[in-house]
Amino acid sequence: MPKLSASRSLIQDLVAASRVLAAHEVLDAYGHVSARSDRRPERFFMSRSRAPALVTAADMMELDADSEPLPGDKRKGFIERYIHGEIYRARPGVMAVVHSHSSSVIPFGVTRTRLRPIYHMGSFLWSGAPVFEIRAVRAENDLLIRDRPLGQALAGTLGGHSCVLMRGHGMTVVGDSVPEAVFRAIYTEMNARLQLQAGQLEGPIEFLSDEEGRRASAANRGTLERPWELWKKSALARK
Ligand SMILES: [Zn+2]
Known part of the structure; x- marks a missing residue:
């Protein structure tokens, strides 16, 4: 196996991220987290095909700009x-x-109801969570993003947002660090759950305004180290 072009701490964070997301049930036997190389930015790392809760540093693969x-x-x-x-x-x-x-x-990818920031932890959703319709790219599909053209189309729908929903499939979130992507994945799921609950009560639902979203998401960025330390420690303590 070739030596990875990444710092040890990045690989450690990526292992922790897999386990944290599994512990929060954002990932189960399916789904994955990756990190861009901090030494060769055209490359990235993710584990071999393995359930995220079981991932170790030895499972990490280095992938080139074409995901190979x-x-x-x-x-x-x-x-x-x-x-x-x-x-x-x-x-x-x-x-x-x-x-x-x-x-x-999932319900927000298959209905007309938009996923919107319902509380400050979901504030990064203020700019919207567009829905990727794979049929618009390829009529004959199995919902999976199994090649570069589909990945490119998904990235196009994501645009400059933090989160893209995938109709009948799931979601993809991005961050400017491993902790931020983990934070956003966990709180996108929680925000969705809370929005579904609020939808059963008397409405209309009062969402965060764009301005509140912008401010609250900036504030959350400043305190990211706190949940990350907790999540990482508890995930790595589990065997
Ligand atoms: Zn998938």
Whole structure:
């Protein structure tokens, strides 16, 4: 296996991220998290095809700009690795990506109800969470992002947002660090759950305004280290 072009701390964060997201049930046996290389920014890392709760540093694969493993690495990668590679190509500032099938977001990808920030932890959703319709790109599909053109189309729908919903499939969120992508994945799922609950009560629902969203998301960025320390410690303490 070739030596990875990443700092040890990045790989450690990525292992922790897999386990944190599994512990929060954002990932189960499916879904994945990746990080852009901090040494060769055209490349990124994600584990071989393995359940995120079981991932260790030895499972990490280095993928090139086309989402393909480096020569000599014969391990099986995730089919949907093109989600990550094409977002890194389209968004140079994105340093980490989470793709999940987390259940509470699914209703928002298949109805006209938009996912909107219902509380301050979901404030990064203020700019919107567009829905990717794979049929618009490829009529004959199995919903999976299994090649570069589909990944490119998904990155196009994501645009400059933090989160893209995928109709009948799940979501993908991005961050400018591994902790931020993890934070956003966890709180997108929670925001979706709360929005579904609020929808059952007398409405209309009072969402955050764009201005509140902008301010609250900036405030959350400043305190990201606190949940990340907690999540990472408790995830790595579990065997
Ligand atoms: Zn998927």
